[in-house]
Amino acid sequence: MRMAAEFENLEKHYHLGDVVVKALRGVTAAFPEGDFVALMGSSGSGKSTLLNLLGALDRPTHGRYILGGYDVSTLSDRQLSQVRNQLIGFIFQSYNLIAQYTVLENIQVPLQYRPGRPPISSRDRNRCLDLAEQVGLSDRLDHRPYQLSGGQQQRVAIARALLNDPEIILADEPTGNLDSKTGAEIMQILGKLNREGRTIIMVTHEPDIAEQAKRQIYMRDGMIAGEGIFPG
Template sequence: MAESNESSLKMMDGVPVIELVNLCKSYHVGDMDVPILKSIDLSIGQGEFVAIMGPSGSGKSTLMNMIGCLDRPNCGQVIVMGKDVNTLSDPELAKLRGLEIGFVFQNFNLVPRLTTLQNVELPTYANKKEGVDARKKAKELVEMVGLLDRMNYKPSEMSGGQQQRVAIARALINDPSLILADEPTGNLDSKTGEEVMEIFSDLHKKGRTIVMITHDPDLAKYADRVVYLKDGVIDNN
């Protein structure tokens, strides 16, 4: 793995998946504006695996929300596949998020009453790329993560590792340009966590772009590049 704190990188062919330009984010608390991110510049190229690390309160989760188009910046730009988030309406932003970004969360966030297959297929109910057979694609993804024999199981009938595999398959259903993983092994034992990281590693080898928030240096070793945050800025020291 090659570690770097540089905020720019020679891109592969085509536009970067993510560009953050002079990004700032603050939240209004009482009578005060509390700055969380300050003048962040970061480019993430096609096919990169980037780990974001930093102490509690450094702004990692806020940065993930910015990259995932879950929130808008106070200043600066968030550009996803060449589209400036600030220029998009809320419906346009929701469509971009639904089609171009796949999310994997620490707590899995599966729908309890749905089966594995239904959970994987769920994102296509709101957004689906043209010409895609969602049910067929969902079955292929369930097989890819090794859960074909659990296709009709509900989350409560599966282990944490199996649930996270479902979440990874769900993140891939719309063939997104970017996979965002927020502490994806945080609720798993070390062996199961390694198995989940091997799935991410395989996806990366196949050309997927992955951004992962983690506090674990051992997980960060799977990445091409590590970005360190400290007090809302990229730490270049």
């Protein structure tokens, strides 16, 4: 089975003054294409650090991270930016839309940073419109984030994450700011995307959300403490 992402013996150390904090102490895992994983663990367990590494927002101190066949662990800042733009789709707890942009403009943001920075074509625009339709926001294209509900904002973020057809989708507590009904709607969308073949890695601390993933990885003290497959 082709691996969307895999890492080997990842370590991440931080320097806080003279103290070295080992946030990750050798994590090895593999995510085959079409996987849907919930990363769980208490705060300080290293799951956020792992997510940052997965998102190419940071580089590991030791170890290898292969994303879509590329070794990402040793890339420059510039190359990491390109990896984020081309291979990763982010969904955040607090949606992270750009406040002054409309729904359509928010979906288009990753296009601004494509390699070579070509201008946005009508084909690009049509793709954005399709994505907006997929997440049910066709009638809200000219709205700005403050005019939308939390669920609608998260759907904009999902459309934005899909724009570049990413290798993996990283969702950081995607339902954390939503009521259970809206949260369920978002999880439905994620589930649908996964059935369509997308690889999703999701951080959550809510067991009933984690349940909806194919498998769960538990982290503790910077290491993988256990793995479970639902149902089971």
